[in-house]
Amino acid sequence: MQKKHPIKEAIRIHQILDAGLSSDKRYPVNVTTVVRELIPLFNREDPIVEIQGVDFSGIDGALIRHPEKSEWKIVFNNNVDHPGRVNFTIAHELGHYMVHRHNLGKTEFKCGEQDMLDENDSGINIESEANEFAANLLMPNHDFRAQIEKQKFSIDLMQHCANRYDVSLTAAVLKWLNLTNKRAIGLLSEEGFMHWSKSSGSAYRSGRYFATKQDCVEVPEFSLAAQEQNSTEARDGVRHGPGIWFPGEEVIEHSIYSKEYGKTLTVLVLDDAGGYSDPDDFNEDDELLTDSYTNFINNGQNPY
CATH class of the missing domain: 3.30.450 (Beta-Lactamase)
Incomplete structure (x- = not known):
């Protein structure tokens, strides 16, 4: 299966949000609502069926597959009292779902501070990629x-x-x-x-x-x-x-x-070089998707 790019996957979602929400309701992104109402448009075969706060020790969040069913759940640390950090954690786990669940064949992604420093067997830092997805979902470059x-x-x-x-x-x-x-x-x-x-x-x-x-x-x-x-x-x-x-x-x-x-x-x-730019290896305008979900928006149908 072709490797998915975390920024592309984030763009797939925020293009629909841009089209479906008025400017005064666009931000902040409610990731829980995205998971429950929008992600099923992308996949119905192995959906995320639950987002749950639990008492973790040393773990910020996790994406876990049901042992018998084609279903996933996102869990986050109940002991984290900063809403922004919780929102980012849920987005991070959604990144694992969108980018890594099929390519790596894993049934569980546990994400703590040490995990974010480790590469997997393929030499890919999947925690960094999940962070990249979350940052681009919550804070799109253009906005x-x-x-x-x-x-x-x-x-x-x-x-x-x-x-x-x-x-x-x-x-x-x-x-x-x-x-x-x-x-x-x-x-x-x-x-x-x-x-x-x-x-x-x-x-x-x-x-x-x-x-x-x-x-x-x-x-x-x-x-x-x-x-x-x-x-x-x-x-x-x-x-x-x-x-x-x-x-x-x-x-x-x-x-x-x-x-x-x-x-x-x-x-x-340090000294001022001025200006802002996108990452050198990625151009949003060149990566507009033409799959069924983009067509869904182009036909004037809104997800909300």
Whole structure:
């Protein structure tokens, strides 16, 4: 069976949502409603029949096939109290359903922090692909770009996006990093050390990244991240001279500390390259689908 592309699968859904919903009802995407009312249009042979909150330990969510029937269910961690994170988790599990359930022949996908770092036997990071599907379903490029175009980066701008799409602030920042042409880096730290970091494409190509998967990386002593700042000044961005984050280069650091989680989300913006773009290897306009579901919309029939 031909491998499915997570962005294409997300586009299949949001094209129908664009056509079927008015602009004031389009966002945020209610993934539970999508699963129950829209996904059956794509497949009736092995449907998702249940979305359930359960008490998990170390797991954010899972997609599980019934042991005897051609049915699936999505479960998410009841202990997560952030609605945006739950919404993204359900979308992530839907990504496994749309992209991976047939190609990999698996009957269960359990998704925790460690799982997201592992590749499967085919050398594919399916957790990364499921995240890519979820991000593009909840935050389509064309609408996200409309929110950020000609806007200076700020934590408040990212919070606006998080509220619009009902996702976490972190998810909004990661989406911004995927679209921006600016040299920028996002990172999450705790007690002076980085959990992870992600560079924009232009930042990575210029050698500005932190190898957090290979090494234990400490945040710089005089950075806002090290000070666990949650001030207006830190949110708006502070310009550091050369040597604080990178030798020979100034950096604007935006930082916000969460007392609840004890972690700091930081975005570093280097020199301005300007503008926003889609991923280089994918063009939405060239990938409009012409299967029965697109025809369903073209004929003027709406799913709601």
